[in-house]
Amino acid sequence: MKSVKKVGKHVIFYAALLGIWALLAKLKIWPSYVFPAPLGVLQSLRDGFADHSFWIGIGVSMKRIIVGYALSIVLGMVLGLGVASNKFLEETMGGLLVSLQSLPSICWLPLAVLWFGLTEKAILFVVVMGSLLSITIAMEDGRTQMPKIYRMAGRNLGASGLKLFWYVLLPASLPFILSGLKQGWAFAWRSLISGEMIFVSLGLGQLLMTGRDLNDMSLVIAVMILIVVIGFIVDGLIFRTLEKRLQYKWGLTSAT
Amino acid sequence: MKSVKKVGKHVIFYAALLGIWALLAKLKIWPSYVFPAPLGVLQSLRDGFADHSFWIGIGVSMKRIIVGYALSIVLGMVLGLGVASNKFLEETMGGLLVSLQSLPSICWLPLAVLWFGLTEKAILFVVVMGSLLSITIAMEDGRTQMPKIYRMAGRNLGASGLKLFWYVLLPASLPFILSGLKQGWAFAWRSLISGEMIFVSLGLGQLLMTGRDLNDMSLVIAVMILIVVIGFIVDGLIFRTLEKRLQYKWGLTSAT
Amino acid sequence: MTVNSRNAFTPETRKVQLRVDAGGRWKAGAAPTIAPLRVNPTDTAKVSLKGISLQYKTGNGSRLLALDDINLKVSPGEFLCIVGPSGCGKSTLLHLIAGLHQPSMGTVLVDDHLVDGPGTDRILIFQELGLFPWLKVGENIEFGMKMKGVPKSERRERVQHHLRLVHLSKFKDSYIHQLSGGMRQRVALARALATEPDVLLMDEPFAALDAQTRDLLHDELERIWAETGCTIIFVTHNVREAIRLGDRVALLTFRPGRVKREYAVNLPRPRHLEDPSVALAAREILDDLREEINKSIAAEYEGVQA
Amino acid sequence: MTVNSRNAFTPETRKVQLRVDAGGRWKAGAAPTIAPLRVNPTDTAKVSLKGISLQYKTGNGSRLLALDDINLKVSPGEFLCIVGPSGCGKSTLLHLIAGLHQPSMGTVLVDDHLVDGPGTDRILIFQELGLFPWLKVGENIEFGMKMKGVPKSERRERVQHHLRLVHLSKFKDSYIHQLSGGMRQRVALARALATEPDVLLMDEPFAALDAQTRDLLHDELERIWAETGCTIIFVTHNVREAIRLGDRVALLTFRPGRVKREYAVNLPRPRHLEDPSVALAAREILDDLREEINKSIAAEYEGVQA
Amino acid sequence: IIRVGAFPNMTHPQAMVGKANGWFERQLGPNVKIEWTSFNAGPSAIEALFARAIDMAYVGPNPSITGYVRSQGEALRIVAGAASGGVSLVVRNDSGIQKPEDFHGKRVASPQLGNTQDIALRAWLQAHGLKTRDKGGDVQVLPIANPDQLTLFLSKQLDAAWAPEPWATRLVREGNGTIFLDERDLWPHGQFVITNLIVSTKFLHEHPDLVKNWIRAHVELTDWINAHLPESKRLINQQIQKETGKALNPAVLDDAFARMSVTYDPLRDTLLTSARSAFQLGFLGKQQPDLSGIYDLTLLNEVLQEKGKKALQ
Numbered sequence A, B: 001m002k003s004v005k006k007v008g009k010h011v012i013f014y015a016a017l018l019g020i021w022a023l024l025a026k027l028k029i030w031p032s033y034v035f036p037a038p039l040g041v042l043q044s045l046r047d048g049f050a051d052h053s054f055w056i057g058i059g060v061s062m063k064r065i066i067v068g069y070a071l072s073i074v075l076g077m078v079l080g081l082g083v084a085s086n087k088f089l090e091e092t093m094g095g096l097l098v099s100l101q102s103l104p105s106i107c108w109l110p111l112a113v114l115w116f117g118l119t120e121k122a123i124l125f126v127v128v129m130g131s132l133l134s135i136t137i138a139m140e141d142g143r144t145q146m147p148k149i150y151r152m153a154g155r156n157l158g159a160s161g162l163k164l165f166w167y168v169l170l171p172a173s174l175p176f177i178l179s180g181l182k183q184g185w186a187f188a189w190r191s192l193i194s195g196e197m198i199f200v201s202l203g204l205g206q207l208l209m210t211g212r213d214l215n216d217m218s219l220v221i222a223v224m225i226l227i228v229v230i231g232f233i234v235d236g237l238i239f240r241t242l243e244k245r246l247q248y249k250w251g252l253t254s255a256t
Numbered sequence C, D: 001m002t003v004n005s006r007n008a009f010t011p012e013t014r015k016v017q018l019r020v021d022a023g024g025r026w027k028a029g030a031a032p033t034i035a036p037l038r039v040n041p042t043d044t045a046k047v048s049l050k051g052i053s054l055q056y057k058t059g060n061g062s063r064l065l066a067l068d069d070i071n072l073k074v075s076p077g078e079f080l081c082i083v084g085p086s087g088c089g090k091s092t093l094l095h096l097i098a099g100l101h102q103p104s105m106g107t108v109l110v111d112d113h114l115v116d117g118p119g120t121d122r123i124l125i126f127q128e129l130g131l132f133p134w135l136k137v138g139e140n141i142e143f144g145m146k147m148k149g150v151p152k153s154e155r156r157e158r159v160q161h162h163l164r165l166v167h168l169s170k171f172k173d174s175y176i177h178q179l180s181g182g183m184r185q186r187v188a189l190a191r192a193l194a195t196e197p198d199v200l201l202m203d204e205p206f207a208a209l210d211a212q213t214r215d216l217l218h219d220e221l222e223r224i225w226a227e228t229g230c231t232i233i234f235v236t237h238n239v240r241e242a243i244r245l246g247d248r249v250a251l252l253t254f255r256p257g258r259v260k261r262e263y264a265v266n267l268p269r270p271r272h273l274e275d276p277s278v279a280l281a282a283r284e285i286l287d288d289l290r291e292e293i294n295k296s297i298a299a300e301y302e303g304v305q306a
Numbered sequence E: 001i002i003r004v005g006a007f008p009n010m011t012h013p014q015a016m017v018g019k020a021n022g023w024f025e026r027q028l029g030p031n032v033k034i035e036w037t038s039f040n041a042g043p044s045a046i047e048a049l050f051a052r053a054i055d056m057a058y059v060g061p062n063p064s065i066t067g068y069v070r071s072q073g074e075a076l077r078i079v080a081g082a083a084s085g086g087v088s089l090v091v092r093n094d095s096g097i098q099k100p101e102d103f104h105g106k107r108v109a110s111p112q113l114g115n116t117q118d119i120a121l122r123a124w125l126q127a128h129g130l131k132t133r134d135k136g137g138d139v140q141v142l143p144i145a146n147p148d149q150l151t152l153f154l155s156k157q158l159d160a161a162w163a164p165e166p167w168a169t170r171l172v173r174e175g176n177g178t179i180f181l182d183e184r185d186l187w188p189h190g191q192f193v194i195t196n197l198i199v200s201t202k203f204l205h206e207h208p209d210l211v212k213n214w215i216r217a218h219v220e221l222t223d224w225i226n227a228h229l230p231e232s233k234r235l236i237n238q239q240i241q242k243e244t245g246k247a248l249n250p251a252v253l254d255d256a257f258a259r260m261s262v263t264y265d266p267l268r269d270t271l272l273t274s275a276r277s278a279f280q281l282g283f284l285g286k287q288q289p290d291l292s293g294i295y296d297l298t299l300l301n302e303v304l305q306e307k308g309k310k311a312l313q
């Protein structure tokens, strides 16, 4: 019952969005090259899937994003651990995290090519550089902003060093880390698109670039839709699930 | 005493970084036009400031980032409020936030040009689109992951609707929002750099592009350093201050 | 010597009555002290719970019945104390009256209106306190009044007044984390009192206080109750405290919580926690309670073998 | 009839001794019950606090002196209870012994070693409990043992054992938020006991429990203490509880906390909370306490006028 | 192994056709492995060359110059030409521009500040007595990415653009524009370089034979393309489709191709002239860059000699 209602709401919402879009396109305020109608985009989507370029794009990009994002998480956490456990690193690196994270991916392209040549690794490097610090920032925030009592209780019960980090600080800051994972995911995608600009490499970034280079707005929007749909699925499958688990464990939702 | 020591640590840290860099450059593993020595970058910095292009770049970009970021915060919060207060929006929009935030700035460029032409507004639009949802995500996370007791206590004491949001949900999720503000700041910078690529607009993004177009690595690194320094200062002046205040209020630091 | 409690409460409606005999000693279980429950249907009740039960969701679909068929009426201006074994559902009951949860079955009526959400007429002091860490002590106390729209000058005055009441004037500008456990509890008390509710729901509000401070606050609470005529539902694990304060004491059973018995407390006020009469009265309830606890221990061993 | 307490504790070192006379009634303040404090320098102390004081930072640079020149020695295997007015620094004192804070002045020695951090020999039950919401009840109890490196099978057994001790076997797989206040307190107790520390620091561990459950846990605690010979420092606001459990009771003064007086409790074990002898003994300490509370109220009014 | 970079773009005809029909593999024999990398923009290709991730690339003159200057002449050499022409000044039909004087007060776009087209535009304006805004005049030169130019044409925020193919054609076809000027008309013989072949200096020194073989194949392919234009165009489009997932509209391709030519002639003078005006306009730094060593045409001339063709200077 409840889920039927929810699906219904989604249908209404997307139908409404589509309606507004179609209407705007119908009104011809902007020429269809720049503001394509839903049908044009649908056509692009169909074409893209028909000639396999979208399938390939999704496959290639998904592989990169998954590997890159996973690496980011691991390295981001390791760095977070480093910053957390070392007072020197904390005082020096701590203040740099946000500003380093502000550097656009374009800054890393030359280094990526220099160090990894024109390989998948170069693209992964860009993805990792783009999202890694986002995870570290979230970990730092979690560590510094979580209730003090957890750390005290952990230390009191004999946890210290790595154990304290792993068994107390990390789980206690999970709400923050989860939030950071989402932001990191967004960073990873954006970096991937930049990274795929290093060389032509079949990914969705490439398709987006092509769309833009050809000023083919239907293609651009079609790729945007693909990215959003992938994001939506990942969000639903991973982030929401994790969140729900956490909310259940921590009792953040109603229990009646 | 303490701050002297801290400054000392910073000096050591940056000196070490510089040393490694100089050493790597000295070793000539890579030609200096791909991996410039610190002196080359210093030269670029000096030139840039001497011909005022850096001053102008900093000024122009700072203005844009401040306005754009401020707009993002306001709009992000308004959207967050919308999502928080409306069950329909929550169920439909909520799941889209992360995936929409994943869309790279390049997607917004055509729309920016279409709607705002070659104006400052177009750049601001790109900045806002780039960071707005990051704030909303953080607000959503804060709202759903904060301890339930605050909401219950607020409602029990007669807060509801907008009052509940403003006086309870918002302050209670401040730790999350603060973390989101940092991530949003990073998104804003990255988007700004993309936005400044729309047309020649004197900002740091333009300088970075120029550096890249001319394959002038020293210029690229010089601009990177500027961005990092600005980020560092903003982080220190704003985020750290806010964080310290929050930590003091909430008692997250040692009180002895 | 039988002394009626201060307020207009009809003893006939209670199951058990506690009285003091002429010698100042308790006669418990004697014939006149137990009367059948006669509920007068025309009685206007301030709060009435009808057939309330509540299930909590626990892991993977299973459920825990916390409250089962609770029927309770609280008259306007009455001081009802609720005691019961740990985990029997006392806090849950107060949450229901406060409108923070919805019962799985049954209805909660306040002033004959169905409760379907929180209202400023009913203020709950949470067992976990629920103070706001981002506000100073004074601001915490002010919060409820601010939400109600009390003008600023009056708010300031009432904050001062309530701070003094709980002996925390000096901590007006402190943040919550800078207070000790007992001080926090007093802030929560002040925050609730400052809103001057019709119905005050108190969940072990004095549990973290030293004996003397608690005594003082008992007196204050009694005075405020007498002055404002508010209705108080007071949860405590301290049976003496229940007798010290209540017009009536309701004892809940061990999981699921049911009303096992109600005691009318016919002791003259002011009472004192260390009064022998209070101690004596507590005995009977304690015996009843012991029975419940034994059930819980039995359940425990059964649970392990199962 | 003077009865010595169970353990090898020398009554001469205490300032005040509480005894029961032949008629089972208390003689307080009589000549033999007050003896000068004679500390034997060769006494090995399990925990000793020397000239401890602690200042808290409060807003904009000002400071609050929470503890002032505390000197206390706790012998191995002793059961020391600490009472004092709300906010006097009891929790702070336990934090210091646990090594979670550093004193502003003075030293904390455990086994003649300077305490400069937490150690598994000293386990504290926090007043705020500090249970981990991401762990199930069983996992919470297991936590300390896991950190200590107790093998898995033994851990499982001890978890079972301690769950049964606090009557929560059925809630092994619940999360903390699914428990009532009293149940949480029992989890915290089990978590601390399961690590089998040398020194057990307990900060109002039974404050949220109903009378019967508390009685049972008093018995259990006493039994464990007798069996393991651990040293217990027990903070409570309940003077009777202090007398029920302690070999000695230390009364702290109102802010800043100093040791106002120490009482040796020379009552035979097992004792019971409702024993008239316990009640009588509590009187004297309560009078002392009252004095302190009055100070706090005086401070309150002074604070308002200033 | 030989690693070559190019853009999936019609101004790189040899690369597109060669990839599509395996020309280079065939000509260089089975012992040489060819690894193609596609780039989206010149700077990335130069970056890759700098990083020694590729040995050879088809790129425009502008990245070649910056790459050469940036590395103090170390990193690369131009060894052959590839294409010429293919740049036009397009005006919007309703912009009211009929003659050069009409450019007063107009907004004109170039793809990127200081690139070949930007310089050509500025030089042309100067030659017609028009001053740009930054020099106190009233013509506004806006460096804007090509796709955005189209959008701005459509929203009438731009009056003209100095654009390379296929953008010039698209501006005409989709942006309601007219070719005002074909840049070929400005140059002697109607030819100026748009794409050339660069080789990393190191690779050139280490494998002159490979490079020479490549140049030979390149020259032969150029001739083949010119002899089989329709077939080549088909191959080009096929290759573009393959790499970017999107083919060009064949009509656009036809129009655009008509305005450019495929040649192995590096058109040295046109590059140097362009560089000179760039310097005069204030680009390329404070000192006149020394571009004397940028060309190394020995191998090309050897190949041409073998074939009995006229050597180039």
Ligand SMILES: Nc1ncnc2c1ncn2[C@@H]1O[C@H](COP(=O)(O)OP(=O)(O)OP(=O)(O)O)[C@@H](O)[C@H]1O
Pocket: A251, A255, C056, C057, C058, C064, C066, C084, C085, C086, C087, C088, C089, C090, C091, C092, C093, C127, C237, C255, D177, D178, D179, D180, D181, D182, D183, D208, D210
């Ligand atoms: N959020 C929840 N989810 C699942 N079960 C819960 C939840 N809250 C409480 N319970 C269960 O409901 C029962 C009653 O809890 P409640 O807090 O009302 O008890 P209580 O009478 O207040 O006990 P105490 O005196 O210990 O505070 C307990 O068995 C508890 O385990």
Ligand SMILES: Nc1ncnc2c1ncn2[C@@H]1O[C@H](COP(=O)(O)OP(=O)(O)OP(=O)(O)O)[C@@H](O)[C@H]1O
Pocket: B251, B255, C177, C178, C179, C180, C181, C182, C183, C208, C210, D056, D057, D058, D064, D066, D084, D085, D086, D087, D088, D089, D090, D091, D092, D093, D127, D237, D255
């Ligand atoms: N983090 C802190 N910052 C500033 N002041 C603090 C802090 N923690 C405690 N205090 C102050 O120190 C004093 C002692 O606090 P403590 O918690 O030790 O009291 P307590 O004896 O445990 O009281 P209770 O019985 O109410 O728990 C109090 O006045 C309190 O306001």
Ligand SMILES: [Mg+2]
Pocket: C090, C091, C092, C127, C203, D180, D181, D182
């Ligand atoms: Mg409760």
Ligand SMILES: [Mg+2]
Pocket: C180, C181, C182, D090, D091, D092, D127, D203
């Ligand atoms: Mg305390």
